[in-house]
Amino acid sequence: MRREELRVTLEEIGARVHPTTIAEDAKARVAATLDHTAGRAFVAVNRAVTGVRAQIVSAEGAPRLDRLVPAALLTVGVVGLLVLSTRRRRR
Known part of the structure; x- marks a missing residue:
């Protein structure tokens, strides 16, 4: 045992x-x-x-343009600045 x-x-x-x-x-x-x-x-x-x-987006599901338009403009501006700075560096 x-x-x-x-x-x-x-x-x-x-x-x-x-x-x-x-x-x-x-x-x-x-x-x-x-x-x-x-x-x-x-x-x-x-x-x-x-x-x-x-x-x-609002509660109904519609886009809130008062918030989207400034964000889109800011994004386009930042991308534009990045493209310009990249082109200047290559020269």
């Missing part, structure tokens, strides 16, 4: 310290951490997108 318990205990210890078991446990911990981090990132991005969407 004692020997059988000792044998089972030693087999369990052997399985726990086996390199394959240690590697698989490490992989599982990394995967769990990545899943948790990816989930948190998804929630953060989703909140940000919802916030931006609320700023540019």
Whole structure:
């Protein structure tokens, strides 16, 4: 009886310290951490997108031109400045 318990205990210890078991446990911990981090990132991005969407689309789903037009003009201006600075550097 004692020997059988000792044998089972030693087999369990052997399985726990086996390199394959240690590697698989490490992989599982990394995967769990990545899943948790990816989930948190998804929630953060989703909140940000919802916030931006609320700023540019009305509750009825129509675009809010009072906010879109200035943003579009700013974007065109920035892109124009980037293009001009790139052309000047090449000369």
